[in-house]
Amino acid sequence: MATRGTWLLADVLIRDGQLAAVAPNLRPDPGCEVLDAHDALVLPGFVQVHVHVVQSLARHRAEGLPLLRWLAERIWPYEAALRPEEVAAASRLGIAELLTGGTTSALDMGTTHDQDAVFSAAAELGIRFTSGKCHMDTGQGVPASLLEDCDASLAEAEALGSRWHGAASGRLRYAAAPRFVLSCSADLLAGAVALARSHGYLLHTHSSENLKETQAVRELTGRGNAAFLADLGIAGPDTVLAHCVHLDDGEVRLLSEKQTGVAHCPGANLKLGSGIADVPRLLAHGVRVGLGADGPPGNNRLSIFHEMALAGTLHNLGHEPDAVDGWTVLEMATWRGAQVLGLGEDVGRLVPGWKADLVVLSCDPLAMVPAADPAVMVVYGGGVESVRHVVVDGSVVVRDGELTTADAAAIRREARAAAQAVTQRLGWS
């Protein structure tokens, strides 16, 4: 069993949004709030490197379909039907689920229209959040209202970036987010690269998720999906490719050489029958890999614990039973994920001087008993029921399991009403 993690019996002192000290028997500052961490583990906040919070109202409503039909028959019509207040309700639901599940940082693929509402929800609820409008200007089965003029789409992204990149004391960042090769012209992809590089935004897209998609990209471009993206400049430490299930050897080397980030989304890959990304092979080549739940309709939850348990077990098929051990999984859910998001300088570890993003996990849930190696406990026995407190940027956003930054009951109520409205318009019975 790997024992490379460090853990100790200690207090954590937070001051001005940063971790001021991690040591035993710290004396609290006068008047400061003390969070109860008895019988608990204090960990860096979890990082998810690929989600779609705007899809939250379609949760449980896109079942039993492979990727390209899932997109064309359910997800794109749903996204096309959303009104601004529904984008807000979906985003608040998704972000509330992320925070109460211990996720403090996320990279999100946003919506084609009304992306301001996604950022507003992230600003309000207190998550560290990177997102960007989802670009599409071509593709089979894409509703007309989601197909945008290339230049106009990029111009809107630039305006959104100027409003939101660095907002909320730096918690919010913009990412250029062309959806995937099959829904983006080469001009749009190249324009997204230029936009991202000129402003220092992340580049975020999907690649090589499903075999049919990967074959269609090869027919269209004569290249493997990740290789084609790299040809256009969608590669490097500022790039996150979601999925990377179907890669050839050259593409694995390319990801490693360019230090491109990969979002491993085992829950969604299993749900849509897309395949199993060969994470042991990626890690052996030094590829940067983080975890993501992807969208609620393709998972159907945004729980990092679900992804961790899958990442820690799935790869035993075809590899040795310790192929991706508990510590490696926990790292992917924390500092490795932060690295993928370009946050690795001060997010993802409990180090004095770093951002105060942390989660307090109760050891009371029965699956956390008895105490043992903390990575093994968390990855294989942990669940959202363990999440006691969550701190982002020094602010307590979840206390005793309850969201502090918004009324969770109102979020639930509004999400139910919005989901009913949008699914009625779609004619989903």
Ligand SMILES: [Zn+2]
């Ligand atoms: Zn996705």
